[in-house]
Every structure is written in C-alpha cells, then in structure tokens.
Amino acid sequence: xxxxxxxxxxxxxxxxxxxxxxxxxxxxxxxxxxxxxxxxxxxxxxxxxxxxxxxxxxxxxxxxxxxxxxxxxxxxxxxxxxxxxxxxxxxxxxxxxxxxxxxxxxxxxxxxxxxxxxxxxxxxxxxxxxxxxxxxxxxxxxxxxxxxxxxxxxxxxxxxxxxxxxxxxxxxxxxxxxxxxxxxxxxxxxxxxxxxxxxxxxxxxxxxxxxxxxxxxxxxxxxxxxxxxxxxxxxxxxxxxxxxxxxxxxxxxxxxxxxxxxx
Ligand SMILES: NC(=O)c1ccc[n+]([C@@H]2O[C@H](COP(=O)([O-])OP(=O)(O)OC[C@H]3O[C@@H](n4cnc5c(N)ncnc54)[C@H](OP(=O)(O)O)[C@@H]3O)[C@@H](O)[C@H]2O)c1
Numbered sequence: 001x002x003x004x005x006x007x008x009x010x011x012x013x014x015x016x017x018x019x020x021x022x023x024x025x026x027x028x029x030x031x032x033x034x035x036x037x038x039x040x041x042x043x044x045x046x047x048x049x050x051x052x053x054x055x056x057x058x059x060x061x062x063x064x065x066x067x068x069x070x071x072x073x074x075x076x077x078x079x080x081x082x083x084x085x086x087x088x089x090x091x092x093x094x095x096x097x098x099x100x101x102x103x104x105x106x107x108x109x110x111x112x113x114x115x116x117x118x119x120x121x122x123x124x125x126x127x128x129x130x131x132x133x134x135x136x137x138x139x140x141x142x143x144x145x146x147x148x149x150x151x152x153x154x155x156x157x158x159x160x161x162x163x164x165x166x167x168x169x170x171x172x173x174x175x176x177x178x179x180x181x182x183x184x185x186x187x188x189x190x191x192x193x194x195x196x197x198x199x200x201x202x203x204x205x206x207x208x209x210x211x212x213x214x215x216x217x218x219x220x221x222x223x224x225x226x227x228x229x230x231x232x233x234x235x236x237x238x239x240x241x242x243x244x245x246x247x248x249x250x251x252x253x254x255x256x257x258x259x260x261x262x263x
Contacts (some may be wrong), residue, residue: 008082010034013090015042017189022087022209027053036060036073064090064116065108077123086124088117089139091192094151106153113157129175138165140186169223182214183226
C-alpha cells in the first residue's frame with residue numbers, strides 16, 4: 001500500500017472483547033492501529049494478531065481513569081494526522097442499584113464511560129473537522145434505552161454517549177466527519193464476569209458478530225446502529241415519536257393538566 005494512503009484507527013479498550021475484535025476487523029480493512037488499554041500483555045497479544053494482516057500496530061498503555069493518561073491519548077488524536085478513525089470503546093459496568101452503591105466505583109465508571117470518551121471524541125472531532133475527513137465510532141449500549149433493566153448509572157453513561165453521538169454527528173457531518181453510535185445488547189465478553197454465565201443464550205451475541213454488524217452499519221452510513229434490532233423501522237418510529245415531542249418541550253406556559261396557566 002502507498003504510504004500516503006495509509007490510515008490509522010485508534011481503538012480504546014482494545015485489549016479484550018469488542019475492542020479486540022475491532023482491532024482484528026480494522027486491520028483486515030488495512031488500517032494501521034493504535035491500541036489503547038491498561039493491560040500490556042493482552043494489548044501485545046491483540047497487536048501481534050493484528051500485525052498478521054500486514055498493518056503497523058502500536059500499543060499505548062493508558063488508564064482512562066487517570067487524567068494525565070487521557071490527556072496523552074487526546075494529544076495523539078490532535079497531533080497525528082495519520083489517525084482517521086477513533087473507536088471510543090473502553091467501558092466498564094456497575095452493580096445494579098444506587099442506594100448503598102459503591103459511589104467511588106460509580107465515579108470511576110463515569111470517568112471511563114463518560115469523561116474520557118468525551119475528551120477523546122472532542123480531540124478527534126477537532127482534528128478530523130480540520131482535515132475534513134474521519135470517523136468516530138462511540139460504543140454505547142442497548143441499555144441506554146432501557147434504564148429499568150440494569151444499573152441506572154451505567155445506563156445513564158451509555159445514554160450520554162448516544163446523545164453525544166447524535167449531537168456530534170449533526171455538528172461535524174458538514175465537515176465530512178462520520179459519527180456512529182453502536183448500541184450492543186448483551187455481548188459475550190469479559191464485561192459480565194461470572195454473571196455472564198446466567199444470561200439467557202438467546203440474548204447474548206458473540207463479539208465478532210456484533211462488530212461485523214456494527215461495521216456493516218457504519219458502511220451503510222447509519223448514525224445509530226443496534227445490531228440485534230430486526231426491524232430498523234422500530235428505531236425510526238421511536239425517533240419520530242421523540243421528534244414529535246420537540247415543539248412542546250419548551251413553552252411559555254405549563255400544560256393545562258397542571259392547572260397553573262396564568263388567568
Ligand atoms: N459486553 C456487553 O454485553 C456490552 C453491551 C453493551 C455495551 N458494551 C460496551 O462495550 C464496550 C467494550 O466492552 P466489552 O464488552 O468488550 O468488555 P471487556 O471485554 O471487559 O473490555 C473492556 C475494555 O475496556 C478497557 N478498559 C476498562 N477500563 C479501562 C481503563 N480504566 N482504562 C483503559 N481501558 C480500560 C479494558 O482494558 P484493560 O482492562 O486492559 O484496561 C478492555 O479492553 C464497553 O464500553 C461496554 O460498556 C458491552
């Protein structure tokens with residue numbers, strides 16, 4: 001491949017699960033890779049497998065809970081003009097419930113699931129907009145749409161990623177930058193720990209199938225990809241209902257049913 005046509009994808013959380021599959025699939029697509037995570041041994045294993053596809057692979061050990069590490073990755077996104085794709089994938093879960101929760105653990109989750117990807121998406125959006133090209137993939141979750149099913153705080157971090165993605169797409173699409181939010185359902189990775197064993201098999205997708213579907217959605221230009229959703233029209237009608245709320249979400253007077261309208 002001509003060196004001038006090379007393209008690089010930076011993937012966070014690339015040491016296992018969904019991120020490791022993105023590394024494999026993007027290497028197969030000819031992307032050089034920058035793989036980011038904490039576990040050096042697992043990063044190296046993913047990197048070695050990806051290099052078999054003839055691409056250059058670099059690993060960055062970074063803890064996205066540490067502000068200085070996040071800044072280091074941001075800096076790379078801002079300054080390395082070869083980077084044309086960001087996969088904002090690193091994320092952690094939380095135990096259900098807020099009363100009696102380990103709030104320090106929740107705060108760390110918010111740092112990894114919200115603060116870090118926001119900073120990285122901002123850095124990528126700045127660089128990619130200036131270059132008038134690039135792709136940002138943000139891994140949200142189907143739980144973004146289902147806060148009743150799991151930890152509300154986790155669901156909230158993923159709803160944040162969904163909203164950020166929809167808004168960012170509107171902002172940067174005119175500059176030639178593609179933004180996609182991916183909403184996986186339960187996926188067979190280390191994410192669930194031992195609890196994964198008790199999930200009904202018909203609800204759990206393999207990470208390979210998940211990423212292949214997400215990349216097909218990206219190729220099709222989707223803004224939001226829900227790999228397991230059989231009928232895309234269901235998402236479209238959900239979104240249309242949201243749109244219908246729009247004109248009435250901010251008005252001078254309260255609705256009649258509250259009995260507060262000024263005489
Ligand atoms: N599995 C599911 O059912 C599911 C469903 C919906 C959405 N998701 C989302 O998919 C994404 C990937 O999760 P997964 O299922 O592939 O889980 P996973 O196998 O546990 O992978 C999580 C990745 O995030 C990295 N990571 C975690 N904390 C980090 C930190 N502080 N700093 C840097 N990297 C960190 C991990 O690497 P190190 O440990 O090496 O740092 C690992 O590479 C997450 O955002 C998750 O919320 C998963």
